Amino acid sequence: MPEIVFDKVSIGYHGNVVAEDLTFTLEIDDFLVIFGPNGAGKTTLAKTILGILRPLKGETYVFGCPITGVCPHKKMIGYVPQIYNIDRGFPATLYDVVISGCYPLLKPLQEIPQMFKEQAMANLKTVGLLDFKDTPFAHLSGGQQKRGLIARALMGPPKVLLLDEPTSGVDMASEIQVNEVIVNTHKTAQIPVILITHDVNPYFKVATKFILMGYGTYFIGSFDEVIRPEVLSEVYQTKVDVVSKGGLRFINVRDVHHDRNA
């Protein structure tokens, strides 16, 4: 059985259907990239996968259990949210934030087991931030905070890693570091990854599946099924090319105002 199954699922909020008829699976070796314009429903889909939002229609399963039912494994999805607000006055260190990833796995008032303390240190090492463990989280740069949140999501360890725009707002060098952590975790820990992003190009080598969410429409499948100029141009309502260069392929949004060939 796949890790996650969505069968003809509608997602959204009370009286507001955001996307309908979503059908896909996430297998153990998948690296699923979800992308599409602002407001298309990517975060709504993430929250439905996590069981935070109830699906409006259709069948949904995580690790073999209906998402809406009791599922002991539901907490085993490591989640990096799109927005993580931390009160700047709250003196939580990076270590405090990382270790908090195990709280949902503890019984009420249970002391943190040594195993999780060691895991927090190992995860900090994985994301290259061991030296910053005692730094107040609010004092870290945006890229460091994102890597810290990945270390937090890796507590458990999770059975699936779900990241909502983990590289938004970080500089190019930090983006490369964050991407490396995600791809290496997928490969070495053999965890399936669901990654929501506006920049799909860095993931073409590793991604096994894509979901392109548009307004009231979506495309799901392999690179060849989804990363097509006609599909992308329709969803983004602008001219989009798929370019091959030096053995690599990437999406290029054409600036119609400056492109003499347009």
Ligand SMILES: Nc1ncnc2c1ncn2[C@@H]1O[C@H](COP(=O)(O)OP(=O)(O)OP(=O)(O)O)[C@@H](O)[C@H]1O
């Ligand atoms: N809590 C909410 N209640 C009602 N509607 C919401 C809520 N959160 C989001 N929406 C609406 O659902 C739609 C999808 O929003 P969502 O946040 O899933 O988009 P997104 O694809 O993640 O966008 P972005 O790329 O900007 O992050 C939008 O029209 C949004 O206004």
Ligand SMILES: [Mg+2]
């Ligand atoms: Mg979003």
